[in-house]
Amino acid sequence: MSAGEPPINSPEIRRLAPVIEPGHTYGTVTDKISAIVLTRPASFGWFAGFTVTFAMVMVLTVSLAWLIIKGVGIWGINAPIGWGFAIVNFVWWIGIGHAGTLISAILFLLNQKWRTSINRFAEAMTLFAVACAGIFPLIHTGRPWMAFYMFPYPSTMGIWPQFRSPLIWDVFAVSTYGTVSLLFWFVGLIPDLATLRDRTVSKPKQIIYGMLAMGWRGSARHWQRYQSAYLLLAGLATPLVLSVHSVISFDFSIAIVPGWHTTIFPPYFVAGAIYSGFAMVLTIAIPLRKAYDLEDFITMRHLENMAMVMLATGLIVAYGYFFEFFMSSYSGNKFDVFLVQQRLHGPYNHYYFALILCNILTPQLLWFQKMRTNVPVLFVMSIIINIGMWLERFVIVVISLTRDFMPSAWGRYSATAWDYMTFAGTIGLFVMLLFLFVRVLPAISIAEMRELVAETSEEHK
């Protein structure tokens, strides 16, 4: 693509599996990827999966309707524990939403060729995860219909949001991140939408893809503008990857609650977000490449690289856990000391131990190449890490609130069926959107894959 990248045949990379299996031409790449959308009939598995996830979305609808009718009291939250599943899920989903933009933007700027075949669906995943995340801050409020108070609109009363509150920062951080991710994704899709427009034989599809392709003709000028726009957006998205979860971590670190009030949170949250995001990309990529025979494009090289990113971020997270523990104990602050003791000995210690097992111990297997290249192991591990990251948010958000300053006000939290249904519903929504996505948009960037074919075939001449 651009000059200055390390030659693809450098010895370091050669040792690894290829980023695209040899033997592919422009035509085969385009055929194979566009076929998923245009020609291959939807399989039974697709319909089964879609039905199940659609049913889960209905569960979400019912849960939200009941929530609006009755109020947040249908959840398990209570007086000392004002935030429960809703905020845990929000942070978890936003974390998952990190991988897409990271892969697309940061790896793009770093010229990591292997990002090409995974960036599209990773970005889609990001968008869907942000959509799922975005539900929660809205519905967790007591009066969601008044949530527009959090936006700086020109109120006739002359009232503004309270800008000292991290929740207001959240509003900006998440909405900016969502908007830029959507734009970035859409810009990247334009050449592929044109391909679909050109290849489909159905009139309605031609019209829809045609409109979405925005008149793309593939001229050199188009390519030139496209590439600079993409590069600019990548540059814009990169700081957002780091900022959005930093800002979300401020929700906690700005507050004075022991267990929340700590300066390590921004980097620790970002690392955790990337960790869980890559885990989710793996969770999706592994069945996807299997179902649509995309092993040629999403090769072992991709899986192994993602495993290595997980290992690296996992270690940062472990460092975070350790220093949270160390600093709390070292500070001598009696509330912080008490907090870490509660993590180990309190009524919720099994959550903490499970979290250590999932997030710190299990990923140590990734030091071994055998494990990194073992697809079932990677799949299971990716799910374990996702569970672990959810537990991490639960430990931070909920358990810190159960026992803070006033022992007389200590309490406990237990989620209700509605909490679980809402959470399951967003998982259903996320997967359902992915199901729809693979059927209507190219899950792998055709244009970029063709470029990759050109580059790799040059090497093989």
Next chain:
Amino acid sequence: MDGMSESEYNHFPMHHEADSHDEDRAEDLTLREHPLDLAAVRAKLQSKSGKQYWRTLEELADDPHFEQLLHREFPRQASEWDESVDRRDFLKLMAASLAFAGLSGCQANVQTNIVPYVKQPDGMILGKPLFFATVMPFGADAVGVLVESHEGRPTKIEGNPDHPSNLGATDAFVQASVLNLYDPDRAQTVTNLGEIRTWSAFLDGAQASAAEIKGANGAGFRILTGTIASPTIADQIQALLKLYPQAKWHQWEPAVSDGAREGGKLAFGRYVNTVYRVEKANVILSLDADFLASGPGHLRYMKEFYRRRKLDQYAEIDRLGPEMNRLYVVEPTPSVTGSSADHRLPLRASEIEQFARALAAKLGLGGDGTLSPAAGKWLDSVAKDLQKYHGSSLVVAGEQQSAAVHALAHAINAALGNVGATLYYTEPVEVNPVNHLESLRELCADMDAGKVNTLVILGGNPVYDTPHDFDFTSKLRKVRTSVQLSPYFDETSEHCQWHVAESHYLETWGDARAFDGTVSVVQPLIAPLYHTHSAREVLAAFSDKPGVTNYDSVRDRLKTANPSGDFEKFWRKTLNDGVVADTAYAPLGGISSKFNPAGLPAAKPAAAEELEFIFRPDPCVYDGRFANNGWLQELPKPVTKLTWDNAALVSPATAEKLGLTHSVAARGGEHGQIISNVIDIALSNSKVSAAAWILPGQADGVVVLPLGYGRKKAGYTGTNKGFNAYAVRASSALWVAAGGKISKTGADYPLACTQYHFNMEGRKILSTGTLEEYNKNPAFAHEGDEQPAKSDSLYKEFAYPGYAWGMAIDLNSCNGCNACVVACVSENNIPVVGKDQVMRGREMHWIRIDRYYKAETPTNDPSTNEHDALANPETFFQPVPCQQCENAPCEQVCPVGATVHSAEGLNDMVYNRCVGTRYCSNNCPYKVRRFNFLRFQDWETPQLKLLRNPEVTVRSRGVMEKCTYCVQRINNARIEAEKQNRPIRDGEIVTACEAACPAEAIVFGNANDPNSRVAKLKAQQRNYSILGELNARPRTTYLAAVRNPNPEMEKA
């Protein structure tokens, strides 16, 4: 209200019909079935000239169905029934429907018009409350109150500072009594065998009976009442007894023992009333007496007691005595009084008498008591201390104690020279003191023998609260004509022929004597909401003068008692003051104890292994009469912090022996739900199942069975809550019962406990010390402080140029009596959320009272082997309202600015700006914010709408709320002050909690004014902030608790 025209009070016409909902829906359907006739519409339009307005085309078309629809008042209301209503909503709706049914059914659908005042009554400004003095009769006492009235609706009760029984203080019962007035479950009409009857039908029936009774010379006519302290009722009953010479008057008060009465008889040969002068006592010994929290005069005693425990000198509240008093308490179960004790000794109830005997012996009165060596040693020191303060000590015997203990207390007080100094005796306050148990026994025997033809039960619920071995219910069936007057259609009403709905004290004229004999007039604030009547009217119905009104009887009696002078002037002054001047009984002269302790029969020493069961009135529902009061049901009981249930209380060691434990539930946890074991109690030939509760500080081997729960017919709120301790209460063991058995059933029961964690975890939350420590270092509360610099904040400090509202709470004076909590609920329209929500940790009280134990070895689990630490821990209470921080963590995190800092330092809540993120609550270190997780307010029940304070927003769901320092009262005072162009004076603003507090523990005012009471308190060295190291800089500060232990016992 007698003497007032009805229309003046009828601002709230309710002319719904109970069954209108279904008709409405039918109406709706018919409308839909008739399609709109467009041609008719056009024709109509053409036929009209000029501008025409119409609501719908149907109206324009003059559709008769639409006309009909318009005439229905709330056609859409019918949709309520389409929705699935849950049980709670259903019951609310049913309550509302019943209320409508009552109103419409009885008033024969008379539509009354409402009209504005043509001439505004003198002194009445719409929107401004008026205050009227009245009294709340309660047992052998009457509490003077000032009732706030908004346009004729009583909404809030304050104490009357001029009344001798409370000097302006109130307790939880008094505060909550206004809710009873508006209780939608109240009985509303006269019924005969459950069928609604008119009052005149009852009068006819009563007069017919009266004629018959007259014929029989009164034989077979019986009256059953509780304790009567009303002179007019007493006169009426006496007149009836004169009219019907063979009639009899029986009395039964389930929660007051005969011990005090009979003790007086033992000591003096006659019934007396004992009045304490607590403020004069330097050393007080309580023999299981909860004299600060219950019994006649307790509000005054509390005020006087804590005035002797103030460690400061400022204008209004002056320490009356030369030194801080000292309190010794011997009691089987921790009480409010016991928690204030400087030395507390847990003894089994049966050992209290031994203790009193031993004390009498020690003081040289003869007799002897057997005590354990440790208790004996304790007693030696106490006796020495009492003797040291000869003439300024006081021994108080408990309401539930036996006649012997009371007689011993009389003898001991006489020996200590206290009579006439720290206590005096008067004529009994109750009009006809009798032994209630014997009186009831006689009635039951007579009923059983068929000697009772007509029984009139005036207020009281004997089917529920009489000893089970009397089997009152089946005996009641043998009575031909039974009449019950009670505020609810309760367990007894079901078995009575006639039931007359009783008027609330705020609805009817009356009178009552206070604990010292002072007479007060009960002045009604509102015309009876329903067709209710008073005991006077029921008694009159059976007399030869059936038409006498309450008003006349009260006035006439006063006129007779005060024949000289201008009666009208006197009457007006009496009503205005709320007390009839100079009517307190004079101390009885020439009375001396003739009691010889040696003459007491030898008491059998209690077997140590045997369990001892004691019965106590519940601190929240009393004997069961407040069972349907949601405010009281949801009020955490002072020591146990349980709500909505009673439980069998056992000590940690006894629990261990019986294998009883608690576990903290995952939902709600320590701040909500504790799972306890269910036990079967077999006692006095009866049995009952109860939840067990482990209570630190209780005497081992004692099981407390609180009365007042397990009601079967109390109303929506009170029915089937807790267990019925009356079921195992026999006449032979009314207060203390031995020989019972406890067996664990294996079942568990969830209890709603608002504070299970009682260990401070080494944090500086509640600071305590001894007088010695205080004298050595008055700033002992600040030892080890880590108060950061004021400037340690990112944000600029606020300047408070004008007022800076602040509060100081003297922990030395708080005994957790809960008056402030209910006062706050009443003032601020705080909703009742129900047991389920309390168990989820969602109770809404703006001020809570935290209870902490101070033990040698800190532990938080009363059910482990570490119970020794909790055998007799010191108990401390701490009221926690919003701390109104100057550097408030809540304000900084609210995304919408719904909680903002006022120029005077309040953390204001802007309810309609709040979106409900609950971030403020998470960030509040004191956890004083309360969130409306669901719609907790009752918006449907019309009666409850009348109850609300119109000056305080009724919060909806999804909104955060908290203590505002009664900002409505601040603003009222500000308006008054600005009108007069002067600053607000100190003491002009009294918050609801401060006004209610009998101990004067809470002081509110302007901290910027160095002369204000609050500034002086805050200037004291023992003034500290909870968790000062957080630098939130609370405006609510605390004065460390200082106990005054006996140095001699400390050393030992």
